[in-house]
Amino acid sequence: MTRHFRTLFLSDIHLGTPDCQADILIDFLREHEADTIYLVGDIVDCWRMKRKGFYWPQSHNDVVQKLLRKARKGTRIVYVPGNHDEILRTYPGIHFGGIEVRERDVFETADGRRLLVIHGDEFDMVVMNHRWLAHLGDIAYGLAMWANKWHNRSRRLLGLRYWSFSRWAKLKVKSAVNFISDFEAVLAEEARKHGADGVICGHIHHAANEMRGGVRYINTGDWVESCTAVVEHADGRLEIIDWSRRISEKAGQLARPRAVKQLTAGRDQAA
Incomplete structure (x- = not known):
């Protein structure tokens, strides 16, 4: 069943990389509609494609086509670029295929709150002051995701749920926890400077919806x-x-009836 919302915010899709979960995103877009969609940066990973060569399977093309199709049907789509697709920052105000590019935006919710929409890399000191280190970190992240993929293939064979090393590290490693906390505080302060009630951002791959010093901090x-x-x-x-x-809950709901059916069949055969 399709669900309809006033606004939908997506970020850090990283089309153009093997790590992008394009098939899962297509499934999500198929079941979710919105009057307005914000693409909050790093939608296409130009960094990775420039370094490793062009990678663009059909599923990535399907994501783009799905978004363009929504735009043709009347959905307003606003693209706020990030650091991996920063080339689009040189074209603020341009429209392509019904998608509008903005460097940042101030969005007003249905209940009157003003939220600054920004990717957030501008407030990552590593990205801003040590670009080479940011690229090195991107390579390390890619290696971690590669190792994680093989680890999770083994987990699937054992019937275990997906486990993310990166997500675990962000929650458990002190330096990562401190970085996230500092990032959230800086973004909340930036929203306050703009007279906004909150901020919606991406960049650090860590979803959040919480108050920070009286300002709503939301990460997609x-x-x-x-x-x-x-x-x-x-x-x-x-x-x-x-x-x-x-998706895991859906899979569990589908698996339980099958398991009951198999168990019942086994009992019938035993009888």
Whole structure:
């Protein structure tokens, strides 16, 4: 069943990389409609394609076509570039295929709150001051995702749920926790400077919806490991949707009837 929202926020899809969960995103877009969609940066990973060569399977093309189709049907789509697709920052105000590019935006919710929409890399000191280190970190992240992929193939064979090393590290490693906390505080302060009630961003692949010093801090997460999005309901309420969790729940609901049927068949045969 398709769900309709006032606004949908997506970021850090990283099309053009093997790590992008394009098939899962297509499934999400098929079941979710919105009056407005914000693409909050790092939608296409130009860094990785420049370094490793062109990578663009059909599923990535399907994501683009799905978004363009929504635009043709009347959905307003605003693209706020990030650091991996920063080339688009040189074209603010341009429209392509019904998609509008903006360097940043101030969005007003249905209940009257003003939220600054920005990718967030501008406030990552590593990206701003040590670009070479940011690229090195991107390579290390790619290696971690490669190792994680093989680790999770083994987990699937054992019937275990997907486990993200990167997400675990962000929650457990002190330096990563401190970085996230500092990033959230700086973004909240930037929203305050603009007279906004909150900020919606991406960049660090860590979904959040919380108050920071009287300012609402919202991070959309990503479509590489967590597969999360932020939606605005008709009344202005903002919610994080964890689509990977929803898929796991759906799989469990489908598996339980099959298991009961198999168990019943086994009992009948034994009788």
